[in-house]
Amino acid sequence: MNKAQTQSDFFIPRLAVIGVGLIGGSLALALREAGAVGEIVGIGRGLENLQKALDLGIVDRITQDAAEGCRDADVVFLATPVRTLADVAAAIIPSLKPGAILTDGGSVKAQVAQEIEPLLRDDVFLVPGHPIAGTEKSGAEAAFATLYQGRRCILTPTKSTDQEALLFIQRMWATVGSEVVLMDVTKHDRVLAAISHLPHMVAYSLVNAVGSYDRYEENILEYSAGGFRDFTRIASSDPTMWRDIALTNRDALIEMMERFERFFGELKEDVRQGDDGKLFDFFQRSKQMRDEIL
């Protein structure tokens, strides 16, 4: 029995991480720290990021050949932008060993499940997942072992999801300190459209609106250290990742964007009309809801 196995009774002999960035790299670091993993293979598109991941001790070996890197893996964690997930899955599924579990950390779940499930073999299992944790940073250098501690991880099994594989991935996330929640895939995409995707669209729009005003007016962003900087932190997130999220969760996102527009428009009318009572109520209602979030 090796040292790792004495520390945790959950163990993945061989893990492959495709996309060793913030999400993939952090899972690798956390599983290693928990003594819950044997060899970790890092797979990616560019050598530069992979080399960093190797240098930082996030993975044990690296390759740009996804099929080769996954051949002996017990678990493959897909952590590339959501619109690349199906292509990556297609490239590796034929070479996976029987019993391998494929799981992912993609921010949108319906389209991913729809695209990957038809590609599966009978002896390869898919468990779609989404850790509700992150920062605005990306790449291997952004990864850290405690990212998932005390955070939720949503798994969205479908009716074809293997129950043993599901249980195994639940234990994986519990091992890195997350609370696992099972959720219907459509509900996941609507909830995330509301609490994550919409806020990102709002933040990106806010920075563009204020920042470009600046260009031909006074140096507005010069005064924006502090509050504005903190509020708009999420607008520093990776453009590719967010383009992919916006495009794969389009319907739910548009619905939430339109809902936001109605509320914002109503508030603007209350400001324009100088409506004391309505303005107070609007702010008060919002404060109450916000204060209830633990």
Place this chain on the structure above:
Amino acid sequence: MNKAQTQSDFFIPRLAVIGVGLIGGSLALALREAGAVGEIVGIGRGLENLQKALDLGIVDRITQDAAEGCRDADVVFLATPVRTLADVAAAIIPSLKPGAILTDGGSVKAQVAQEIEPLLRDDVFLVPGHPIAGTEKSGAEAAFATLYQGRRCILTPTKSTDQEALLFIQRMWATVGSEVVLMDVTKHDRVLAAISHLPHMVAYSLVNAVGSYDRYEENILEYSAGGFRDFTRIASSDPTMWRDIALTNRDALIEMMERFERFFGELKEDVRQGDDGKLFDFFQRSKQMRDEIL
């Protein structure tokens, strides 16, 4: 020479703070800590908050009678919601001693200056100001001595502002660790509409849109700890304060809200049309601007 005066050569023998909340209370604490103030009188509307301010050692004595409390003050700091500032000023100006300096921390400056300047006496000086510092908390309990350290404080003198009084208030803010910036009053209100008032309107609308969706749908806010909670922190700010800001900076705010609506609407159309390139550019532009903010 007392101990206080040896610590700092800036000194206010008697300071009156009207509205001993986050902004007023923090200035009192900071000046005291710098040894830059003798007696501090706390003035307010309700006894409960005043009593807390006294218990917390923020002020030396308290009164609900503003005129009485300010009678001997060298400096009066107005820190009540912006739409109350003129009434409060009107109530105290007749009883101020000759040479007294009236200054404020209100978040909107044009209307305040317009309303208070006509009320002034020849021997009482007004210096309009706005510390760019704050939290979403309010009341005396929210005050802390380091709030202004390393932050900017904007003063917006008009052509009738006394130069000596201006210099004195500049030194006051420098004493509590702020970098003082002088700015044209109209520019102040436009800059703040962009970097502070608009973001608050956005955050309040976002929480209302998402939180009320929750009511008849799935328990969305339950999943909103973390990112959403952090992003919407400013929507926990005081409704009275923000109603007053929205109403007194109406024109600049509406202009910025409409500007934001255009950008947000453009983004929504790009999402609807699934326009890869435009979406990437929108996010990329925003990330670049955001990353430039120090």
